[in-house]
Amino acid sequence: xxxxxxxxxxxxxxxxxxxxxxxxQPELLQAFLRMYGVLxxxxxxxxxxxxxxxxxxxxxxxxxxCKAIRFAGARREGLTEDIVDRIRDDWSExxxxxRHKAALxxxxxxxxxxxxxxxxxxxELLAQLTPAELVELGAGIALFMGFSKIAVALxxxxxxxxxxxxxxxxx
Amino acid sequence: xxxxxxxxxxxxRMTWIPESGPGDTEFERVFALRPELFAAWxxxxxxxxxxxxxxxxxxxxxxxxxASMLGARQPLSLRRPEAALEPAxxxxxxxxxRSDLFSETERACLRFAEQFALDPKGISDADAAAVVAAxxxxxxxxxxxxxxxxxxxxxxxxxxxxxx
Numbered sequence: 001x002x003x004x005x006x007x008x009x010x011x012x013x014x015x016x017x018x019x020x021x022x023x024x025q026p027e028l029l030q031a032f033l034r035m036y037g038v039l040x041x042x043x044x045x046x047x048x049x050x051x052x053x054x055x056x057x058x059x060x061x062x063x064x065x066c067k068a069i070r071f072a073g074a075r076r077e078g079l080t081e082d083i084v085d086r087i088r089d090d091w092s093e094x095x096x097x098x099r100h101k102a103a104l105x106x107x108x109x110x111x112x113x114x115x116x117x118x119x120x121x122x123x124e125l126l127a128q129l130t131p132a133e134l135v136e137l138g139a140g141i142a143l144f145m146g147f148s149k150i151a152v153a154l155x156x157x158x159x160x161x162x163x164x165x166x167x168x169x170x171x
Numbered sequence: 172x173x174x175x176x177x178x179x180x181x182x183x184r185m186t187w188i189p190e191s192g193p194g195d196t197e198f199e200r201v202f203a204l205r206p207e208l209f210a211a212w213x214x215x216x217x218x219x220x221x222x223x224x225x226x227x228x229x230x231x232x233x234x235x236x237x238a239s240m241l242g243a244r245q246p247l248s249l250r251r252p253e254a255a256l257e258p259a260x261x262x263x264x265x266x267x268x269r270s271d272l273f274s275e276t277e278r279a280c281l282r283f284a285e286q287f288a289l290d291p292k293g294i295s296d297a298d299a300a301a302v303v304a305a306x307x308x309x310x311x312x313x314x315x316x317x318x319x320x321x322x323x324x325x326x327x328x329x330x331x332x333x334x335x
Contacts, residue, residue, distance in 0.1 A: 002292070005299040006308045024309040028218055028316055035211040042207055062292060106330065114241040115330035122187050131190040132204040135331070139208055142327040146319025152291040153283075153315050155299070 004156030021154050032147075037171040039140055040071065045133045047073035047168060052100045053137065054144045056087050056107040063148035068161035073168035081163070102128040103137060110141050186332045197333050198245055216320050220253050224313035225306060227253035232277055233284035233314075234321045236264055240288055243325035248335035276305040280314065287315065288322045 006021040013019050022029050040047065051074030058066035070084070086094035091104050102125050109117050115138075117125070125134055151157060185197065192203025202209040220227060231254030238246040250256065263270040267281050279301035286294045303311045327333075 003296055005296070005303060006311050021308070021312050022316075024312045025224065025316065027222065028215070028224070028313060031211075031215040031218055032316070035208070035215045038208050038211045044205070109330060110326045113329075114243065115326035115328070116242075117330065126187075126189075131188045134188060135201055135204045136208060138327045138330045139202070139205065139212065139324075141330075142323030143319075145326070146323035149287055149291040149322065150315045150319050153287055153294055153299070153318075154312070 001157065001159050002152065002155035005154050006156075008156075021156075022150075033169070034171060036143065036169045039136070039143065040073070040168050041170040043136050043140075045129070045136045045140070046077060047071065048077040048079040049099055049103050050074070050137070050140050051079050052083075052087060052096075053103045053107050053141055055084055056091070056104050057110070057141060057144040058148055059087065060107065060111045061145065061148040061152060063151045064157045064159060064161045065151055066144070066148040068163050070163060070165045071168045072165050075165065098124075099128045106137060107141055107144075110145055185334060188331055197335075198328065201331055201333055216324075219313060219317045219320075220251060223253075225310055225317060226276075227251060228256065229277055229280050229306075229314075230254070230317055231256055232260070232264060232267075232273070233280055233318060235261065236267070236281055237284055237288045237318070237321045238325045239265055240285065241322075241325045241329065243328050245328040245333045245335050246321070246325050279305050283314075284318055284321075287318045 004021075006024065008019055008021050009023045011019050011023065017023070017029070017033075022032075040050065043050065051071055054066070054071075070079075083096070083100075086096055087104065088094070092101065096104070105121050106117075106125060109115055109121065129137060186201055188201055188204070190204060191200035192206065194200040194203050199209075202212070219225060219230060231251045234251070235247060235256075260272050263272050267273050267278065273281065279298070283294060283298050283302045286298065299311075302314060306314055
């Protein structure tokens, strides 16, 4: 466990976000929650594809809380734990939907090549997602990566957190 | 983002995204394909500067350093007017640890920002404590959220090949 770098605010709230260090910046927190709500609930990319990308990023960053969360909307769309279990380093050899594989290739590009893609990866992404979906997916991966790094950098999380479902972020 | 003139030469490369929306820059035109998300992102990303949640000079140094590390030409070409960085300091930024142009606070924040972008698990307790000592706990939270945007969206520009 990484030691906590910042003390959470004094609060009686049982909400895990409102009682986290992020609440030390309430205006930022509200703006973030709005942005995240737009991404998840007003988006054009299906929630299962975004969740595949989010979980792959969580595992790459090794963020305990991000790895443990499952958003309800993606589960409703059929993203089972069996599928989630295939989102490992050998995902390209696993049975996954082509759209999900394209999203996974994008996440790995963010981690391994600062986002840069080769020509084949661009063709694959264009075949699976519309231009607007590609922008949303890219912005989503950027946010997943950034905010999983925040969770790690601020410390204070246990090494293991049980997998649990949470409501899909909404406005 | 408030943008000033591009400082890198613009070449013929453009994004591989075959559609675009309205905007003055390629970044705006591409992100405009998701207008509601772009507006919410901009509202969030601007708070760091408009509310001065962290010294804008510190933010700008870290923004540029991360963009340079990631080879992200679009964010590297921009300058935040709130920071008004001296050109000599920008020129020294890629070897800041060898330069005497940076204060102790700036050095602590740059050290933390680099490790954040590379691997946040490698941030030492001492390096984190130095940032908290310089910025305070609320300042630290704002700082890491800004780094998340700088890091994630520098990669976003490379992913979509958004050029200056």
